Amino acid sequence: MEELPRPTLFDFHGVSMTKYFTDNWDNIQNFKARPDDILIATYPKAGTTWVSHILDLLYFGQTGPEHQASRPVNEKVPFLELSIPGVPTGKDLADRLPTTPRLIKTHLPVQFVPKSFWEQNCRVVYVARNAKDCAVSYFHFGRMNSAQPEPGDWSNFLQLFMEGKVVFGSWYDHVNNWWEKKQTFSNIHYMCYEDITEDSAREIDRLCSFLGLSPSAEEKQRVAAGVTFDAMKQNKRTNYSNTPCMNQKVSPFMRKGKVGDWKNHFTVAQNEHFDEDYKQKMKNPALQFRTEV
Ligand code: A3P
Numbered sequence: 623m624e625e626l627p628r629p630t631l632f633d634f635h636g637v638s639m640t641k642y643f644t645d646n647w648d649n650i651q652n653f654k655a656r657p658d659d660i661l662i663a664t665y666p667k668a669g670t671t672w673v674s675h676i677l678d679l680l681y682f683g684q685t686g687p688e689h690q691a692s693r694p695v696n697e698k699v700p701f702l703e704l705s706i707p708g709v710p711t712g713k714d715l716a717d718r719l720p721t722t723p724r725l726i727k728t729h730l731p732v733q734f735v736p737k738s739f740w741e742q743n744c745r746v747v748y749v750a751r752n753a754k755d756c757a758v759s760y761f762h763f764g765r766m767n768s769a770q771p772e773p774g775d776w777s778n779f780l781q782l783f784m785e786g787k788v789v790f791g792s793w794y795d796h797v798n799n800w801w802e803k804k805q806t807f808s809n810i811h812y813m814c815y816e817d818i819t820e821d822s823a824r825e826i827d828r829l830c831s832f833l834g835l836s837p838s839a840e841e842k843q844r845v846a847a848g849v850t851f852d853a854m855k856q857n858k859r860t861n862y863s864n865t866p867c868m869n870q871k872v873s874p875f876m877r878k879g880k881v882g883d884w885k886n887h888f889t890v891a892q893n894e895h896f897d898e899d900y901k902q903k904m905k906n907p908a909l910q911f912r913t914e915v
Pocket of ligand 1: 668
């Protein structure tokens, strides 16, 4: 894979998408999930890599260096809808995964998830992050990743984000519709980035209860130590340092890892405008996000 031509955004069944996530559409829709597959679903920049690594360590951290040490997280946890020239599709990687369970990542809005995941009653871990930090993180990701459309400057990108004219569409629809799905499909564990930041041990415990895992205190400590921001930033299997379409000199993939970095980006006027718009779009009192911890 080389640096990619920046893709253009288009409307795809009502959601802004690019060809890098729609080119393999029929195969994705026909993906055959297995009952023990675990789907990690997120809006981009919500902490996907963090939770993928937590799950990978919980399931496979003890199975020896040949599994754990060698392969990067994006191979161990394939990105289902990814279809970019020069690398195997996410769907093919998922089909070929030798592990049980298979950990599979998606950013798809809930209505686009292949139906076999629901039919097989797979467990789904959904991770959400507050909209302001998500927007900031997504802006920097767009700057450094040639597989993303040009983000323009911050004020331009923020406007696009609010209008849902970014890849995978509206943050507001994504988090709301996944929350709605959880009301009828009980196998969804809905987590928040802010909660993991606040107390990763507690969130790992909650994840384990959902997954039916009971690691020893020592194993839990090992996982918690392996998934700190600093550990993952140093770890070449989690920092995307070998991904040619990402220019880490522009902005590192493991950038800041903080709750509240939005305060360094939003002007007072942008913040007021954003809050006003947010109130109109986020009417469900059960779904509350923290913008600081
Ligand atoms: P920032 O850009 O705010 O630093 P995703 O994996 O969904 O693309 O999300 C990437 C974001 O999660 C980045 O946010 C990254 O730094 C953050 N992140 C990844 N691992 C983390 C960790 N162990 N602790 C805190 N934040 C983490």
